[in-house]
Amino acid sequence: MEWIRDHAWEAWLALAFVLAAAEIASMDFVLLMLAAGALAGVVAALAGAGGVLQCVIAAVAAVAALGLVRPALLRRLHSSPETPLGKDRYVGMRAVVTSRIAAHERGAVRLDGETWTATAAAGVVLEPGQPVDVIEIRGATAVVRPTVEGPEEMGE
Template sequence: MWILWLIVGIVFSVAEILYSGFFLIWFAIGAFLTIIVSFFTDNILYQSVIFLVISIILLLTLTKHFAKKFASGHTFPTNIDSLIGKKGIVIQNVGKDSFESGLVKLDGEIWTAVSQDGNAIEKGAVVQIHEIKGVRLIVSEAQN
């Protein structure tokens, strides 16, 4: 019978790898622990009950803990978020309010930009990116 539980454990392990939600892993562990029980009894009903009890106890007690532990890891800025904090050069004046956008060159790309504090920013000024809303950079003149 232990081969049955080994196969069940492998199936749940592979399914967890594909799903990766800390749900099926507990059933895989339950199946692997049931292998030990299968050496002491051939009764499939007892083995199944042990499998379900172990799996459900692990599911109810450890899922939230592991999900929080791995979800609260450090995040790294990627794609557009990595632009925040960088500096660019104004190539078309940025107006006084959000209706008067200008153009900023940043990392070789041209972006539409608006002033964060409502002050006009002249062509050639160095600006710092504070936020991105849609496809517009929210900038202010960089302090040296």
């Protein structure tokens, strides 16, 4: 017990390293916040605080880190925009009509380097070479509408 009292900052530092290393296994940022509290214990020990005060400072720092730092860290790490996968990634892309599409007549478009069966939204007639926007994917059929904006990258 006397060794810990004489070497308190080393004990706190060892605890911080153990907690930080254990965090690698959990990846939940709880143990990392506890390690931050242990580092506050290192500072308190180096400043000459008594053992009880070191424990209080370490506990307050750990609770503060858990309550303030961890939620902000998790929000930042989990706030990436969702990337559409599968067929949903084609919605909003530009394509080019390769065979005529009419009201009740399927045609084809060149979308992302591939030929897709396509139908027109709202019963419009689309001619080959016309740029279109994909508004929906139904099974293996792209639902398209005429492009109204300026030229962009086409799905070729």
